[in-house]
Amino acid sequence: MTTLADPVPGGRPDDLMRVAGITADLAAQGVHGIVLAYVDTAGIARVKTIPTARLESAVAWGVGMSPVFDTFLADDSIVTTDVLGSPDGDLRLYPDLDQLVALAGQPGWAWAPVDRITQEGERHPGCARTFLRRIVADAAERHGLTFRAAVEVEWAFGLESAPRDGFVPAVSGPAYGAVRQVELSDCTAELLAAFAAQGVDVDQIHPEYAAGQFEISVGALDPVAAADRSVLVRQTIRAVAQRHGLRVSFAPAVSAEGVGNGGHLHLSCWRDRVNLHAGGEGRYGMTAGAESFVAGVLARLPALTAVTAPSPASYLRLKPSQWAGVFTAWGRETREAALRIVTGTAGRRDQDANLEVKPVDLAANPYLALGCVIAAGLDGMTASRPLPQEITGDPARYGPDEAAALGVQRLPVSLPQAVEEFRSDQVLRAALGPVLADAVTAVRLGEAAAVDGLDDAQVAAAYRWKY
Incomplete structure (x- = not known):
């Protein structure tokens, strides 16, 4: 702990x-x-x-x-x-x-x-790690809750020999393909050895969808340690890759087109060592508290994107029908919904059931992202907010009237739009406190201004090697 x-x-x-x-x-x-x-x-x-x-x-x-x-x-x-x-x-x-x-x-x-x-x-009121520690401590004191969290890490391997600002994928095989695994087997084996030596338990590491893309999933910890681990994992990947003549990019969009790098959050609420996302009488075994927690996050997703998708490049990734979760919708194992209910396999659900938050990338400060998601969920629990109808399939198929009737709306399509949602959300601003909330607003608007007038390819290039 x-x-x-x-x-x-x-x-x-x-x-x-x-x-x-x-x-x-x-x-x-x-x-x-x-x-x-x-x-x-x-x-x-x-x-x-x-x-x-x-x-x-x-x-x-x-x-x-x-x-x-x-x-x-x-x-x-x-x-x-x-x-x-x-x-x-x-x-x-x-x-x-x-x-x-x-x-x-x-x-x-x-x-x-x-x-x-x-x-x-x-x-220091601007310290994101201190903010998350406070949110976790308050949840334990006021609600008797603890949490288990993990951050998925996706990245693209590029060749160090490529032009300095350019990106040349380091692997040529198909998505999830054995060819990619073989081509980078020495590097990924060294990564596994490094993580084991550092006490990072790895669930899986594998080739992903986009050009040169890999993903690692690690074990869940308390939220502060999970955010720490996310930073440590990226430090380790970058260092090991460099010794193999590779560069890595955790940017939301390495290129203007195609699938970007996500940083999905996994989170479960616990009380008295019991997982509230399993064994309850609600949908898919959720307790009433877990349903309200999910509903609280769902209600604040438009404002949360200013924290979880904080870069102009984030909005190159947040596109419909690319498993980025760009609609206010939830569903069991529905990878197009912004909130995916993960029930786990029969026999493990009391340990594995959790909420996955998908419109998150690795430009997000993980302490801010986890803290704001928890604050939104706690607000839902306090208000006993009802969880609306589940969505299956791709929400992009709905026409405007059907989407409105289901409460399904598109998340912000630009960083300034996300900031406007954030500015009007008193729950998130109060959780962060005025100093940190104003910093979030100022930095986001500064990032938007910095790329004003650039096309998508130029935006992707501007952030490609920043993360």
Whole structure:
């Protein structure tokens, strides 16, 4: 389990007792430096690094970094809000020792996610990881709920030898084909070995649909650890691929046409160690609470897209009839619905049943995405929101009148449209708090302005190697 307590200046006593042993163990493994990682509002993984010998100081007093990164765009330009985006101030980055791991994919380095607090020792209101920790802690305290979550990771392998800004797929075989697996068997075998050494349990890794595309599914954890794992998985894939002469892109749309890279969220609610998505009297074994949780997420999907699909390139991926989930619809194992009910196999449903949220890509900050989805679901549970009729097949087949009667609507088709939905959603804004909510709005509008006037191919190229 992830530590849910806030860091404190001087260090938490338990961490201070552990840190000397951890430092010695890392040194014995030949680890010379530690990557301190967090994800900014634009979804870019930002880092500072320290020598291993400085871990004790970082645990006690943190490492400095400017708060300006909360309003960085993917191209490293800066937008502002009333409180963020200036050159003033400093924050302290505190590594989470529970998630620190030696990087088998980057020998000589370890990795740890960080929480950011102010120099006065208070929560930084722009820290996405702190936001998710708070959402999870409040759900446990107020509702008696815990969660299990996982983030799917899709990416495209390209040749490092290709022109620097271009993309040449590293494999030539068909989608899901054995040819692709054979062509990259050395790289993917090394990935599996690295994940095993890092304690990441892999459910499956396989070729996917788009050119050069692969996917990995990993085991579920508490939401904060699941978001951490998503960042770690991508760091590992990128490092291992580089040693094999490959580049990787986790961008929502590597090319303007075709299927993009998703980052689907899987989430289940638990109370007293019982999965609320199985064994109930509702549809497909859901309890009444689970149905209302799903209904809460469904109701807020248009606004959620500003968080789960946060890049102009996201809207090149969010197209009908491409399994991206672009309509407000739910269904059991329905891959065109935005919300897919996964019941699991008979005999495993009490463990495996969960909700999959599909209109999510890997430009999304995973802490913000999971936190906002949970907040939407909790609002549905609190209101005992009814779950509407299930949809089967492709919702794109409905005419306007039939879709309206079923409550099926198209999700936003552009980032500015998603921002307008987000601005009017008081539940999500209240969950994030004004500082973080305003940062989301400013960064999204900044990204939209940055690509104004570009065609689809130029938008895809602008973000191809940012993620």
